[in-house]
Amino acid sequence: MSSRSSKTKITLPLTAPSPKLLTTWYAQQVVAGKIVASQKVRQACKRHLNDLKRQGTTEFPWVFDEEKGHRPIRFMEQFCRPSQGNYRQLVLQPWQHFIIGSLYGWVHKDTGLRRFREGLIFVGRKNGKTTKVSGLSLYGASKDGERGARVYQLANSMKQARLQFDECKAMVQQSPALAKHFRVTRDAIFFDKTLSKIEPQASDSERLDGLNTHLAIFDEIHEYRDYKLINVIKNSRGARQQPLILYITTAGTVLDGPLMDYYELGADILSGAITNERLFFFMAELDPEDDVEDPATWIKANPNLGVSLQLDDMIEEWERAKLIPAERSDFITKRLNVFVKAGEESWLPWEVIQRNNGEIPIEELEGLECVGGFDLSDTQDFTAACLEFPIPGERKVAVISHSWVPQAKVALDQEKIPFREYEEAGLLTIVPGDYVRHELVYEWFVKQAERFAITKIAYDPAKAFELVKALTGYGFELKPVRQGFITLGPALDHLQELFLDGAVVYNNNRLLRWYINNVKLVEDRNRNKMPTKIGKYRRIDGFAALLNAHTEVMHMLTTPSPGGSIEFVSISKLLKGGE
Structure with missing residues (x-):
């Protein structure tokens, strides 16, 4: 199918609810077919709506607190702004409300502590990943109710981890409100009021002992071949009441690493094949039956289409990339979030x-x-x-x-x-x-x-x-x-x-x-x-x-x-x- 241009953008109708209610609104719109999304995102939305119905039952101890779900969103929109690009204000989109609102809004009915301990956010490149990591890191260190919080920004190498960390520092430095309360050094960002700090860590860090995780955000785990750093982080959260580990990534070509394990686990949980109430999954991708050459399907992997990336630009990139096998594979993997094996001579597609x-x-x-x-x-x-x-x-x-x-x-x-x-x-x-x-x-x-x-x-x-x-x-x-x-x-x-x-x-x-x-x-x-x-x-x-x-x-x-x-x-x- 030949590529064609169109203007694709999610806009809220006049009847949209207040921002505090957008988490559930997004789920309703996706399930109703009014917002185009992948099968796994639809399943995640159905899971949310079904769980709302289970509130109050004896076998389901969780409730959805819209105020708690909206707090990090309100923080990010009020104080955070991407350091790159011409953005005067950060406005999170409905799909981002759904992710953040779900992660922070589902709590235990008695203790009020968070339900989800881990979350996989699986989206195509250029969908606001860096902004989300920085904003949630700053919220986790300052407003998440945890004294002495330790927030770790994690990657497969320290060089990559510092790229993300430097963006977080830039976000503080360009916001007068954040700069007033956060203290920035070369290797850490401190929030002295609660004795909390944000640090970069990586698989090749010299010292990984002594960590005490409140919030850990892994960047691009598609590059990971083993669980070394992941296991270190998981084993370091025992002293925390409501620790949270997030994996934010695109697809990749390492098909025998942790990402593939989490991807398959997410598919099983979202389909109902197995049950785990403490894991959250948002998996934006093309579905198996979709034609990669049809731009009408690309929004499934790129929910921020029309905001941080434009369809016309993607089409132009595809027309150039599809002529070169290596670039074609990279576009399909990174922009359409489809796992592609390394090498065009590969015997079997994934x-x-x-x-x-x-x-x-x-x-x-x-x-x-x-x-x-x-x-x-x-x-x-x-x-x-x-x-x-x-x-x-x-x-x-x-x-x-x-x-x-x-x-x-x-x-x-x-x-x-x-x-x-x-x-x-x-x-x-x-x-x-x-x-x-x-x-x-x-x-x-x-x-x-x-x-x-x-x-x-x-x-x-x-x-x-x-x-x-x-x-x-x-x-x-x-x-x-x-x-x-x-x-x-x-x-x-x-x-x-x-x-x-x-x-x-x-x-x-x-x-x-x-x-x-x-x-x-x-x-x-x-x-x-x-x-x-x-x-x-x-x-x-x-x-x-x-x-x-x-x-x-x-x-x-x-x-x-x-x-x-x-x-x-x-x-x-x-x-x-x-x-």
Whole structure:
């Protein structure tokens, strides 16, 4: 669809309520379809309206206090002004009223303390993020009722954290009212009346101990690859009555980090799949069915369209960016808030990987025939093994995957991979020493054989002589898989079809998902394909093990019956020549 220009701006009708009531008004307008918003924003608005109806019930201890919800908004509009641009007064928009009003207005009916302990604000670039961070930081240090408040502005690097902090300092310096009460130094902003202060902190800060969080605002957590700083902040709020942690970010290309975990958690909570009353989510994005080239949908990811950014400017930027693959991906990610994998050669779009996030209880796989696969490492690297199960009666497979990595690699920490989190989830074993002993893979397959019917194990013959000898001696049938275009290409195509159909069940194995996300393709002169990895530090070992197994599984998965339907064929039939 070709780009087209229009003037898009949210304006309040003459019947709009007083500003104090805009939180609920916005939710009503979105649910009624009068304000265009993403599906997840509509779900957040429905959640708010439903919770209003639950007030006063025995099972719901929260009430919505419109006055408390409006206090930080009133503070920001009265005292704060962006330091960049020609703004004489800050006027927060209805969607910002909804976010801030919800975070500060929902309180416990008995104590009056805040309901929400954490919030994810997920919006496109240039939607007033910097102003919101600065304004809420200043309110948190001065007017939030917390003596000795510690407010932290957080980023992945101190350089980035200081950019946000410098904007907050500039906001104080250009406001006579704020400058009168706040004391600004190079490294902190002090509110001496309550002995409170605002500081920048980052993952690479030299000292992260001794923090005492009242309010923490993370900037752009799409860049984070681990939970180091997040966990420090979460563990530092025990002495506070109503601490609040906010994550304000756009989408990104790091699809195995904390943002993706929070994004998926938010999707589950907003859809009602799980319940958590203490987490808030505002997720402005294009919906899966939206055309990225249709400017009419862009407001879903940019609720400030017509205020801090203009549609005509976005269209002009898109017309230029769409001609260059890297710039096109950046526009889709940052301006339309759609997760895009790094690299145009990526094997599967992120939404396709997400399509396969189903689960099958491990107990249901016991006794089913499966094919094993493994990929051995070079010295200090990942080793991976898997079992792939064709699901009887369906064109679907389930995957169990495990990896090993030496402690020496973990100690280097060059890649910011969350090794410890993977280990705690049971997806990875960190092995003492400098390399992964092949006996560990042997022991893993022997243990799995106690529960599952492993018919054969497919493998890359390079470096596998001793392991193959041991596995064969135990009684497994081993199948070498030559790592070439002719052998791997058909399996790669078949596996891709299964992913496109949402038919690969990997039980939300985050490490396997990371491997899959790192795959890109190379082709020979005949357009035959092979997988390779994206970038120097990305790994595909777990996917390589799965692909080895799939060279066998694709033959045993399904076969057309005489009537034209699909019939499951077991490995035992294949071994008996189809009898």
